[in-house]
Amino acid sequence: MSGFWLNLKLVLYLQSQCLTESLGFLNPPHRQAAGRYATCYLKIGINNMKNLPSIILIISIVLTSCEDSMPVINKEYKLQYDRNSDIYLIKIKNEETLIQGHIMFYGYNKNFIIAQQKFQQNITEANLANNYNDRRKAVFESNLSAYYIFKIDTDSVFGPFDKQEYLSVRERLNIPSILKFNHSTLSHYTNGQRKDVGYKIMDEDVIDIKNLKGNESVNSIFNE
Numbered sequence: 001m002s003g004f005w006l007n008l009k010l011v012l013y014l015q016s017q018c019l020t021e022s023l024g025f026l027n028p029p030h031r032q033a034a035g036r037y038a039t040c041y042l043k044i045g046i047n048n049m050k051n052l053p054s055i056i057l058i059i060s061i062v063l064t065s066c067e068d069s070m071p072v073i074n075k076e077y078k079l080q081y082d083r084n085s086d087i088y089l090i091k092i093k094n095e096e097t098l099i100q101g102h103i104m105f106y107g108y109n110k111n112f113i114i115a116q117q118k119f120q121q122n123i124t125e126a127n128l129a130n131n132y133n134d135r136r137k138a139v140f141e142s143n144l145s146a147y148y149i150f151k152i153d154t155d156s157v158f159g160p161f162d163k164q165e166y167l168s169v170r171e172r173l174n175i176p177s178i179l180k181f182n183h184s185t186l187s188h189y190t191n192g193q194r195k196d197v198g199y200k201i202m203d204e205d206v207i208d209i210k211n212l213k214g215n216e217s218v219n220s221i222f223n224e
Contacts, residue, residue, distance in 0.1 A: 071183075073108050074152065079185065085193050087185045089115060089150070098157055099148045102139075104198050105181035105207055112173070113150040116181055116206065117160070118196065122146070140195045147206070149173065163206065180208040184215035195221060 070079045073089075077098070080090045086102040101119035108114065118139065120126050125138035147166035148159035151173065158169055186199045199218050202209055 070188075073106075073113060074110065077113060077150075079103065079106075081188070084120075085189070086120075087188065089113065098150055099159075101146070102194075102196075103185055104145070104196060105185070105202075105212075106183050107179055107181045107208070109176075109179055111152055112175055112179065113152065114170075114175070114179065114181065115148045115150075116198075117146050117148055118142070118144065118198065119146060119160070141197055143197050143201060145198060149175070163203070166206070181206055182208040182211050183213050186218060186221070187214035187216070189221075 070081065070087075072078050072092070076092055078090055078092050079087050080095075081087050086100075088097055088101060088103060089099040089106075090097050099115050099117060101117045103115045103117050105116040106114060120135070120139050123139055123142045123144055125142065126135045129135040129138055145163075146160035147163065148157060148161070149166070149169060150157050158173075159166070161169060184199065186194065199215060200222050202212075202215075
């Protein structure tokens with residue numbers, strides 16, 4: 001029975017970590033995650049190998065449930081995150097990446113998904129930085145954005161565009177003016193991991209600031 005109770009403790013501990021990551025850490029770098037789980041093992045007193053198969057199974061289940069906390073769009077599409085805490089759009093059926101980089105704002109209806117995105121490779125200062133912290137700082141301080149449109153019925157991705165190109169293509173595709181960016185991904189970073197200036201300095205021409213969901217923590221994060 002001792003093995004059962006150890007595994008139960010592990011489930012409860014990892015589930016708490018899953019909640020934290022789905023709301024804040026968002027899949028930290030592998031070394032950090034590995035260190036946390038190693039600490040977990042020491043805390044609950046696992047000191048032999050006979051529980052290893054159960055531990056591997058439990059971790060797989062819990063981490064899968066973490067991923068399932070990300071927003072689903074129109075039942076077939078989903079936001080996902082990578083180890084750099086970038087959020088991107090995938091197709092659920094085959095996990096195909098539709099819009100990469102880091103999506104900051106998005107909106108959708110039954111015909112279109114629109115996204116305002118930041119792609120680190122486009123930020124010169126980040127590419128010239130020598131270490132991880134300097135690269136992330138350069139990304140956060142850059143307000144360089146790109147815009148994407150995904151047309152659902154034809155499975156077509158349009159972009160990246162600058163703002164004027166984006167507005168022109170919207171008009172050509174007959175996207176209704178009421179469809180704006182009304183969702184922010186900032187709510188997935190409750191511990192301030194993404195201090196992208198774009199979350200605070202928003203363009204009201206394309207973002208529905210009045211009805212924006214998920215950006216409520218912006219003041220507390222940037223005043224830390």
